[in-house]
Amino acid sequence: MTYADIEEAVMGALKESVPGLRSVEPYAGQLEDEIKELALRLPAAFVVHGGSAYTWVDGAVYREQAEVSVLLARRVTGRPGPDPTVLDAVLEALARMPLGDSAERLVPVSSSLVFTNRLVSVHSLEFAAGFDRVFKNL
Numbered sequence: 001m002t003y004a005d006i007e008e009a010v011m012g013a014l015k016e017s018v019p020g021l022r023s024v025e026p027y028a029g030q031l032e033d034e035i036k037e038l039a040l041r042l043p044a045a046f047v048v049h050g051g052s053a054y055t056w057v058d059g060a061v062y063r064e065q066a067e068v069s070v071l072l073a074r075r076v077t078g079r080p081g082p083d084p085t086v087l088d089a090v091l092e093a094l095a096r097m098p099l100g101d102s103a104e105r106l107v108p109v110s111s112s113l114v115f116t117n118r119l120v121s122v123h124s125l126e127f128a129a130g131f132d133r134v135f136k137n138l
Contacts, residue, residue, distance in 0.1 A: 001099065001100060001102060001103055001131050001133075003049040003066070005099075005100075006049065006066060006068055006099060006129070007026055007047050007049065007068065009097070009100075010068055010070065010094060010097075010106075010127075011024050011025070011026070011045075011047050013093045013094060013097055014045050014047070014070070014090065014093055014094070016093075017089065017092070017093035018045070018086065018089040018090055018093055020043060020085065020086050020089065021043055021044060021045050021086065022041055022042060022043060022044055023041045023042075023044035023045070024044070024045045024047070025044075025046060025047070026046070026047055026048065027046035027047060027048035027071060030046055031046070031071065031073065031115070031122060042073055042074050042075050042120070043072065043073065043086055044073045044074075045070050045071065045072055045073075045090065046070070046071040046073070047068060047069070047070055047071075048068070048069050048071070049066065049067070049068055049069075050067035050068055050069040050126060051066075051067050052064050052065060052067065053065045054133070057132065060134050060136065060137075061132055061133070061134050062132070062133050062135065063130055063131075063132055063133075064130065064131055064132070064133045065128055065129075065130045066128065066129060066130070066131070067109065067126055067127065067128045068106070068126075068127050068128075068129075069124055069125070069126055069127075070090060070094070070124070070125045070126075070127070071122055071123075071124055072086060072087065072122065072123045072124075072125065073122045074086065074120070074121055074123075075119065075120065076117070076118060076120060076121050087111075087123065087125070090125055091108060091125065094106050094108070094125075094127055095107065095108050095127075099129050099131070100131075103129050103130070103131035104129045104130045104131065105129065106127045106128070106129045107127060107128055107129070108125065108126070108127055109126040109127060109128050110124075110125075110126045111124065111125050111126070112124050
């Protein structure tokens with residue numbers, strides 16, 4: 001399993017299960033764009049590998065606990081945070097989602113407000129899954 005595999009699985013589930021999102025894509029600095037331009041594509045979800053922790057198992061085998069972040073961006077409408085229906089839909093789509101035979105299911109880890117101004121609000125949902133990784137050079 002690779003980080004790209006995890007991101008693709010998460011994006012596929014969001015595209016299929018959360019029809020209210022106008023855009024679902026890997027995060028590549030889009031939130032650094034001009035806010036007015038970004039507001040035209042909202043609500044949107046950006047997916048990125050959030051980090052990993054490794055535990056040695058045996059030989060070249062390590063248990064990897066990978067985190068994936070879903071950044072939900074929406075237009076500010078007068079109430080704080082993302083649209084609760086979109087937030088709930090993302091949680092429903094991804095919580096306990098299987099990633100494959102060798103991986104645990106995704107589990108929700110945390111949720112937090114990342115950024116807000118008078119135009120855009122960004123909320124982060126963190127998920128994690130564990131799987132075995134073999135490093136060939138060890």
